[in-house]
Amino acid sequence: MLFLAAEPSAASTPTIDQAVLWAIMACPLVAWGLIALYLRKLPAIAGYTAILGIGAAMVLSYVTLFNVIDAGGGVAQYTHQWFTAGDLSVPIGVRVDGLTAVMLVVVTTVAFLVQVYSTGYMQGDHGYGRYFAHMCLFTTSMLGLVLADNLFQMFVFWELVGLCSYLLIGFWFHKPSAAAAAKKAFIVTRIGDLGLLAALLLIWTRAGTFDVTAIQEWAASGEVKSTIVTLFALGLFAGAAGKSAQFPLHVWLPDAMEGPTPVSALIHAATMVAAGVYLVARFFPVFEASADAANVVAWIGAITAILAATIALVQTDLKRVLAYSTVSQLGYMMLSLGALGYVAAIFHLFTHAFFKALLFLGSGSVNHATNTFDMRKMGGLRKHMPVTYWTFVIGSLSLAGIFPLAGFWSKDEILLDAWRHDRALWAIGAVVAFMTAFYMFRAIFLTFHGTYKGGEPVDHHDPDNHFHGDPAHPHESPWSMKGPLIVLAVPSIAAGWFAYDHMFKDFIEAALPHAGHHGSTFELGIAISSTIIALAGIGTAYAIYIRRWVDSASIRATFAPFALVFERKYFLDDLYEGLFVRNIFYRGWCRLLETIDRRVVDGIVNGTGQLGRAASSRLRAVQVGEVQSYGLGVAAGVIVIFIAVIVANPL
Incomplete structure (x- = not known):
């Protein structure tokens, strides 16, 4: 039978009713069904239905979070028999702990605000109803992934997340670039998924279970050959590298910017790309038991972080700057997990979701006013779009790690863990911190300062055009778009304050007893040095793009070979095209x-x-x-x- 009577695990502390947990998934799923079957041709009602379904899931997610907090952490798990085939017995269930509760709140909060924002951004689009249906299905898939209590169920939702990403990246499928980007994302992430499938088969043959808790205990027992644990961990990381765009599978995410900007804010900044980080964190005891696998995670994360940061330095498309920034920050999180900084990685995932969603939605607001993402056609928007400007500055300061904003606390914890684990990792993290501050304020100065350059002319004869403004006279976005920017600015400022008195550390560590002593503490030396580094990056951008003490063109000419490599993205796309497309x-x-x-x-x-x-x-x-x-x-x-x-x- 699909559902059998079940009781919480004996070790469970939270007392949340399992009906609430299933309802979190069911709310956006019901909204998807209603829109797909009945409301696609009723755009306004479709949008409100999506907002209502995801909003209900958000309310239940906060109920779950407060329940776990009141219980002091711990794990609650409700498991049912799904199907049996010979010796194979596959359960279906839900699991909630501190990590789950944090992810539920992140996914539903950002998804809800993105839906509200989309009612303004997507207004007039021919696929308006289809868009909200896809967004509801994606939210359901991501929530199912987060709540799954076993690896098999997690893999099912993992693939559904990939399918939804394909549908949303290629939403404007009439554009060849969007169709190509969707196929690229689907194929590249499937490569990583093969590793995850191999890990799934390996754990069944060796441990005879898919249960998350049982796998954690299996890895931590010390009774398993280290080679088996390492192979299983590397299989998990392969899947995570695909979804979280880690080198060398990072090439799909920048092209995924062909999808609508709210899609970028939800999927490619706050949720789907964080799924890989979540997967590694969920099975953290496995990586803790294998030093070799942990080192692979740390160094792949470090390489990804610095590689993406250098490419972001030379981008002229605002959305692509943010895309490479996302890849770089995901590398930061993986670096932290590899350095056994479990708490720091989850904390940065938590804070990053808010300020990066804010930045992506801010770029959409700019596009709404100028009809372009090309920063060379912008400038001077500060006086025309004050709300967008100030919220974008808040998001950028948080991303740069400036005190006391959210990114300061989570980034410093990562640098502290890297310092304690391997000074070379810390050095890479520090260089990336400088670059992050530089390219974000380069984007601000090019977009919002100086004189306005006219934007992109509108082709009113294009039947798929839904741009209703006048790029020659930019204006602030409507409240349906400004409102979410203002709301997201609040956690971008204040979310880092959960670091006070080890609040976030204790809450997250209670979700995973094996992760004890992997939470960072505040150290003044690291905080001061990282702040100086970030301010140096901002000051350098100010000197070049505002004061113009040094001409950016002359800098490029001086470092022309490096600039060429960065602009061509280390020739990796050319390499893949030559090896797998044109060979x-x-x-x-x-x-x-x-x-x-x-x-x-x-x-x-x-x-x-x-x-x-x-x-x-x-x-x-x-x-x-x-x-x-x-x-x-x-x-x-x-x-x-x-x-x-x-x-x-x-x-």
Whole structure:
């Protein structure tokens, strides 16, 4: 049976009713069903339905969070039998602890604000109803991933998240660039998912369970060969590297900016790309038990962070600056997890979700006024868009790690963990902190300061155009878009204050007893040094783009080889295009597989169907409707059976 009676685990502390946890997933799922079946052609109602469904899930998520806080942490788990096949028994259930509660609040809060924002940003779009349906399905998938109590169930929702990402990145599928970006994201993330599938098979053959708690205890027991634990951990990390855009699978995320800006704010800043970080954190005891796997995570994270930061330095598209910033910050989180900074990584995931969603929505507000993301066509928007400007500055200061904003606290914890684990990791983190402050304020100065350059002219003959403003006279966005910016600015300022008196540390560590002693403490030396580094980055951007003490063109000319490498994204896209798209041998191999699939596989399947159809057309002639003919057939059959029995058993 699908649902059987279940009781919370004996070790559970929270007393939240499992009906509430299932309802968190059900609310956006019901909204998706209503929109997909009945409301797609009623845009306004579709939007309000999505807001209502996700809003209800948000309220229940906060109820869950406060329940876990009141209980002092701990784990509550409700498991039911899903299906059994031989020795394979797969459960379905929900699990809530501090980590789950934090992720639920992050996902639903950002999703709710993005839906409100979308009612203004997507107004007039031909796919308005379809857009909200996809967003509801994505939110359901992400919530299912967060609540899953076993790896098999987690994998199912993991793939649904990937499907929704494909649908939303390619939302404007009539644009070749959007269709190509959707395919690229789907294919690249599938490469990582193969590693996760391998980990799924490995854990079943070695541990005989998919349960999260059981796997954590299995890894922490010390009774398993270190090679097996390492292989399992690397399989998990492969899946995480795909979803969280870690080197060398990071190439899909910047192209994913082809989707609508609210999609970027939700999926590619706050939720889906954080799924990989969540996966590694959920199975943190596995990486803690394998030093080799932890080091791989730390160094891949460090490489990703600095690689993406250097590329962001030379971007001229505001949204792509934020995209590479996201890749870099995800690398920061992975670096922290590899350095066994479990609490710091989750804390940065928590704070980053708010200020990065704010920045993406701010870029959408700018686009709404100028019809472009090209910073070279902007400038001077500060006086035209004061709300967008100041909220964007708040998000950038938080991302740069300036006291006392949220990013200051979480970034410093990561740098402190890196300092204690490996000074080389700390050095990379410090360099990335300087670059982050520099490229974010470069974006601010190019976009909001100076003189306005006119934006992008509107093609009113384009049937898919839904831009209603006048780029020559930019103006502030409507309240449906300004409101979420103001709301998100609050946690971008204050979310870091949960670090006070170890509040966040104690809450998160209670979710994972094996993670004890992996929460950072505040150290003044790290805080001062990181603040000086961030201020140096801001000051450098100010000197170049406001005071113009040094000309940016001359800097580029001086460092032309590096600038070329950064602008060409380290030639990785060119390498992948050459190896997997244009390579004659690879294309020939793909053509061979396509031929086998079409001629052999499809031939057998279609041939079987054609054979059955031909046989039935011949046998159809036997059905003549004459009783005498049927009687003759029955008699003939009896005689044939009698003869067969005699032959088989002679007297």
